[in-house]
Amino acid sequence: MGMNITEKILARASGKTSLAPDDVVFVNVDKVMIHDVSGPGVIAVFEKLKKQGMKIDKLWDPSKVWVAEDHFVPSADKISAQNIVLLTNFTKEFGISKHFKYGMGQYGICHTLSHEEAMVLPGEVYVGGDSHTNTTGALGAFAAGLGHTDVAYVLLNGKIWFKIPPTIYFKLNGKLPNHVMAKDFILKIIGDIGNDGAAYKTMQFGGSGVSEMSVEERLTLTNMTTEAGAKSGIIEPDKKLRDYLSTRGATKYKEVHGDQDAQYEKLYEYEASELEPTVAKPFSPENISVARDLSSIELDKAYIGSCTGAKLEDLRAVAKILKGRHVKIRTEILPAAISIFKKAMDEGLLKIFMDAGVMIGPPTCGACCGAHMGVLAKDEVCISTTNRNFPGRMGHLESKTYLASPLVAAASAVTGKITDPRDLK
Amino acid sequence: MKGSVIKYEKDNIDTDVILPGPYLKIHDYKELAKHAMEGLDKDFHSKVKEGDFILAGRNFGCGSSREHAPIALSYSGIKAVLALSFARIFYRNAVDGAFLLPIEIDENAYKDISQSDTLEIDITKNEIKNLTKSRIYPMKPFPELIGKIVAAGGLFNYKP
Numbered sequence: 089m090g091m092n093i094t095e096k097i098l099a100r101a102s103g104k105t106s107l108a109p110d111d112v113v114f115v116n117v118d119k120v121m122i123h124d125v126s127g128p129g130v131i132a133v134f135e136k137l138k139k140q141g142m143k144i145d146k147l148w149d150p151s152k153v154w155v156a157e158d159h160f161v162p163s164a165d166k167i168s169a170q171n172i173v174l175l176t177n178f179t180k181e182f183g184i185s186k187h188f189k190y191g192m193g194q195y196g197i198c199h200t201l202s203h204e205e206a207m208v209l210p211g212e213v214y215v216g217g218d219s220h221t222n223t224t225g226a227l228g229a230f231a232a233g234l235g236h237t238d239v240a241y242v243l244l245n246g247k248i249w250f251k252i253p254p255t256i257y258f259k260l261n262g263k264l265p266n267h268v269m270a271k272d273f274i275l276k277i278i279g280d281i282g283n284d285g286a287a288y289k290t291m292q293f294g295g296s297g298v299s300e301m302s303v304e305e306r307l308t309l310t311n312m313t314t315e316a317g318a319k320s321g322i323i324e325p326d327k328k329l330r331d332y333l334s335t336r337g338a339t340k341y342k343e344v345h346g347d348q349d350a351q352y353e354k355l356y357e358y359e360a361s362e363l364e365p366t367v368a369k370p371f372s373p374e375n376i377s378v379a380r381d382l383s384s385i386e387l388d389k390a391y392i393g394s395c396t397g398a399k400l401e402d403l404r405a406v407a408k409i410l411k412g413r414h415v416k417i418r419t420e421i422l423p424a425a426i427s428i429f430k431k432a433m434d435e436g437l438l439k440i441f442m443d444a445g446v447m448i449g450p451p452t453c454g455a456c457c458g459a460h461m462g463v464l465a466k467d468e469v470c471i472s473t474t475n476r477n478f479p480g481r482m483g484h485l486e487s488k489t490y491l492a493s494p495l496v497a498a499a500s501a502v503t504g505k506i507t508d509p510r511d512l513k
Numbered sequence: 514m515k516g517s518v519i520k521y522e523k524d525n526i527d528t529d530v531i532l533p534g535p536y537l538k539i540h541d542y543k544e545l546a547k548h549a550m551e552g553l554d555k556d557f558h559s560k561v562k563e564g565d566f567i568l569a570g571r572n573f574g575c576g577s578s579r580e581h582a583p584i585a586l587s588y589s590g591i592k593a594v595l596a597l598s599f600a601r602i603f604y605r606n607a608v609d610g611a612f613l614l615p616i617e618i619d620e621n622a623y624k625d626i627s628q629s630d631t632l633e634i635d636i637t638k639n640e641i642k643n644l645t646k647s648r649i650y651p652m653k654p655f656p657e658l659i660g661k662i663v664a665a666g667g668l669f670n671y672k673p
Contacts, residue, residue: 112656112657112658114673124538125537125538125579126578126580128538128540129540129580129581131540132540132542133610137669142669159537159538160537160538165538167538167539168538171538171540217578218577218578219576219577219578219579219602221578233578233602234578234602234605235578235579235580235583235602235605235606235609235610236580236606236610237580237606237609237610237667237668237669238605238606238609238668240669241609241668241669249658249668249673251656251658283525283572283575284525284571284572284575284598284600287572287598287600287601288601314576317572317575317600317601319601372525457529457534457535457537457577458529458533458534458535459534459535459537459538460535463535476529476576478527478529478530478552478576479529479530479552479553480529480530480533480534480552481529481534485552
């Protein structure tokens with residue numbers, strides 16, 4: 089019986105010739121990522137193990153570990169600052185050289201660095217101490233988020249257990265219309281299957297609409313598989329991906345493709361021409377509506393940032409709307425990595441943003457998780473390109489976040505109400 | 514394991530309400546415990562007792578991979594969460610870190626167990642006794658590997 093891409097990657101990584109859903113195996117990991125939230129948690133696990141008498145003086149393979157600082161940077165308080173010191177000491181002690189330090193060269197959100205810096209390659213098994221690690225599945229890798237204990241186990245043993253997930257296949261026929269983005273497609277899917285609709289499963293995307301999509305757009309699809317409860321999201325490698333990776337210096341890797349007779353648990357088919365600008369209302373990504381039906385919702389703020397919504401193409405989409413216009417509400421744009429910030433500057437996007445009256449900030453996860461740099465007050469309403477809108481997610485428990493594409497967020501920033509970009513005058 | 518129930522008749526209790534994002538920088542676990550369930554129930558910290566269980570609906574722990582969520586519940590005294598289903602990362606964090614037991618129950622048990630009922634959980638028999646109501650409910654047995662990790666006391670104590 090044929091295997092799909094996920095089963096083939098996990099079979100290779102566990103030394104098996106074949107695997108099927110629900111098999112439980114230990115798989116060898118190719119890459120592992122920690123950041124300033126999961127890193128100190130991992131260090132705490134190491135300290136606990138040392139107290140129990142375990143000798144911990146080296147990692148399984150420091151060259152396969154990489155570190156990002158993204159959640160609580162730039163540090164707004166002493167604890168956050170101390171966590172960065174902890175991470176620095178950790179990487180020095182264990183000889184981890186791939187450390188994207190905030191304010192030094194390249195830095196930004198971990199899930200953006202994973203593709204922007206080609207930290208993860210097709211066919212690899214990649215785990216990270218963050219739930220949106222799924223994002224990187226768009227590079228044709230098995231990518232899944234884990235907690236501190238599991239990441240600590242990987243750092244010491246180079247492997248971790250996985251139950252082989254059944255795969256649900258989402259096929260997109262035709263090219264997305266103007267003003268409709270990958271975000272609209274994935275919100276529609278989550279609305280259809282619910283926020284546990286892919287629990288413990290893999291969401292694979294394909295079809296002509298996905299082939300037409302740029303790599304950056306595809307990353308928005310896999311990023312939000314987490315919001316449907318998925319273990320991972322994945323897209324098979326193609327020429328677009330190879331070109332994307334080669335411009336980032338990565339040419340040596342072994343692509344994995346599913347067999348012709350691969351098995352999928354279920355197939356969902358969508359017609360691109362039927363998709364519309366879509367918004368997720370508070371307080372769940374599954375609570376969707378077409379943007380036009382929400383045109384009476386008044387907003388206090390627009391937030392364009394995060395691993396989901398601040399890649400270069402997201403910023404280009406925003407610039408298309410903001411060029412020659414002014415924002416009516418507080419609007420914050422935070423490119424997801426400093427390399428993207430620089431490209432946006434070179435292309436003149438930042439000037440467009442500033443002329444529109446927008447605040448431009450440094451790459452950080454701060455506001456997305458309600459931590460710092462733009463959190464919401466009581467009763468404030470925000471339209472956001474982020475991926476989660478649970479109660480209190482971006483600040484006060486009684487604030488509200490509407491999730492949308494960069495185009496919808498930018499159009500809404502211009503009018504001060506939720507706005508379908510097709511209706512912008 | 515014997516304890517009393519704190520019931521939330523709610524699906525999709527997410528990690529942002531179990532342990533809100535601003536506290537993710539805290540790695541002092543007793544301090545974290547003070548903020549457990551803060552996004553859903555401000556009185557949780559004052560009412561929870563050592564050995565208590567949480568009872569909830571479908572998809573408990575959805576959202577973030579933050580291990581802070583099961584840690585905060587565990588350091589508050591919670592020994593098990595009984596739910597109709599669990600989100601995957603919460604479930605494996607709870608088991609691999611040996612913080613608490615994620616126990617899947619059926620609709621009948623979910624409806625029948627009331628706030629403050631005293632339960633006795635026997636994982637060797639996959640059975641939950643409601644001592645207040647003198648009833649017995651089944652629990653879904655742990656999958657084989659999970660059961661071994663639970664028995665070992667967490668992933669680091671388990672020898673594959």
